[in-house]
Amino acid sequence: xxEFKVNIKKIVLNLIVALxxxxxxxxxxxxxxxxxxxxxxxxxxxxxxxxxxxxxxxxEWLLEALRIQKIIHALGSDIxxxxxxxxxxxxxxxxxxxxxxxxGEPFEIYFLHKNRGLTLGESTAVIMIKTLLxxxxxxxxxxxxxxxxxxxxxxxxxxxTARILVNIGIFIYLGFISLLLFVTIKPQSAKRIIxxxxxxxxFLRFHLxxxxxxxxxxxxxxxxxxxxxxxxxxTKASDLAVIGIYSLLCWTLIILLPVVxxxxxxxxxxxxxxxxxxxxxxxxxxxxxxxGSSGAAELGxxxxxxxxxxxxxxxxxVLIWRLFSYYSGLLxxxxxxLREIISKKxxxxx
Numbered sequence: 001x002x003e004f005k006v007n008i009k010k011i012v013l014n015l016i017v018a019l020x021x022x023x024x025x026x027x028x029x030x031x032x033x034x035x036x037x038x039x040x041x042x043x044x045x046x047x048x049x050x051x052x053x054x055x056x057x058x059x060e061w062l063l064e065a066l067r068i069q070k071i072i073h074a075l076g077s078d079i080x081x082x083x084x085x086x087x088x089x090x091x092x093x094x095x096x097x098x099x100x101x102x103x104g105e106p107f108e109i110y111f112l113h114k115n116r117g118l119t120l121g122e123s124t125a126v127i128m129i130k131t132l133l134x135x136x137x138x139x140x141x142x143x144x145x146x147x148x149x150x151x152x153x154x155x156x157x158x159x160x161t162a163r164i165l166v167n168i169g170i171f172i173y174l175g176f177i178s179l180l181l182f183v184t185i186k187p188q189s190a191k192r193i194i195x196x197x198x199x200x201x202x203f204l205r206f207h208l209x210x211x212x213x214x215x216x217x218x219x220x221x222x223x224x225x226x227x228x229x230x231x232x233x234x235t236k237a238s239d240l241a242v243i244g245i246y247s248l249l250c251w252t253l254i255i256l257l258p259v260v261x262x263x264x265x266x267x268x269x270x271x272x273x274x275x276x277x278x279x280x281x282x283x284x285x286x287x288x289x290x291x292g293s294s295g296a297a298e299l300g301x302x303x304x305x306x307x308x309x310x311x312x313x314x315x316x317x318v319l320i321w322r323l324f325s326y327y328s329g330l331l332x333x334x335x336x337x338l339r340e341i342i343s344k345k346x347x348x349x350x
Contacts, residue, residue, distance in 0.1 A: 015097050017294070018096065018290070022322065022326075026315070029298065049260055050264065054328075056260065057257070057324050061088070061092075063253070065081060065084045065087075067130055068084050068126060069081055070242060071129055072118070074239055075125075087112065088108065089336055090337050091105065092333045093332075094106075094337075096330050097292055097330075098291055098292070099288075099290060109123045109124050109127050121226070129184070132181065134250065134251070137247035137250070137251045139177070141252065168284075170283050170284055187225055188222070254278075255278040255282070256275065257321065258317075259275060261320055261324075262309065262317065265316075267313065273308065277304050285300045288300075292326060301322075305318070
């Protein structure tokens with residue numbers, strides 16, 4: 001991982017696909033609920049609540065960077081907050097244009113390793129622990145809410161299809177957490193499994209030299225990762241508690257966003273019920289296979305919130321939520337990414 005090369009053509013293609021899927025989903029929602037017109041409905045959102053929503057998004061960005069900085073401090077290293085915030089926002093951009101939202105972590109790992117002096121294993125440990133704590137915070141908030149779908153969600157979802165999709169999404173989400181937890185707790189076992197798979201004939205027949213290179217790098221990275229993980233876990237309990245609180249606050253802000261937007265439209269649905277449906281959405285659609293979950297996010301959000309939001313307001317609610325939760329980060333992260341490419345800190349390939 002000496003250099004992180006970005007394929008500009010692929011970035012542009014993924015971005016176009018993500019935007020196309022989002023616009024197509026918006027078109028379907030507009031056609032189904034508003035006969036194709038959103039224009040007049042923008043007046044239904046009070047400006048003060050739009051400012052509050054923007055504030056929630058910005059504070060969540062700031063807390064995300066604080067989480068990373070706190071974990072790095074637990075390693076005994078120190079990186080400036082501004083640099084971490086930039087890395088986090090660019091990582092968010094890559095996540096928003098890649099299937100399953102998986103493109104952000106490799107970038108964050110690379111930049112912490114290459115430009116900030118952490119070993120590859122240390123930077124991997126920082127981002128994996130950050131990701132794992134984020135997943136547990138999301139799951140914990142869901143279990144904490146008294147009206148969570150686990151107990152009452154069938155009352156809110158009218159169609160059998162919606163219930164099946166939510167079940168599948170939550171199953172995939174829990175499976176991913178289990179895999180991530182296994183790799184974090186048992187990295188040597190994960191290494192043995194990967195070594196076994198890479199020694200299969202299908203890999204050795206075509207990529208023998210490449211496989212050996214991968215195995216050497218994997219061996220060093222996992223050993224460094226385990227050492228870094230132990231160092232982080234041996235830090236003060238208060239530091240770990242703060243990291244966990246930051247994770248909970250990040251997800252609290254995320255699930256409060258639809259609450260604020262609904263209030264801005266004059267829809268005063270119970271806060272706990274709105275927050276619970278938001279948690280259900282983020283559990284069920286966490287790893288949609290489209291870039292940035294585009295298409296699936298808009299349609300899934302509309303499906304779940306159709307039980308709370310009046311039909312004339314549903315489309316604009318989904319649109320404005322997506323503008324704040326997705327496009328704001330896409331714009332800021334994209335601008336920072338472009339600056340990094342221009343300054344040659346990111347190597348581009350044709």
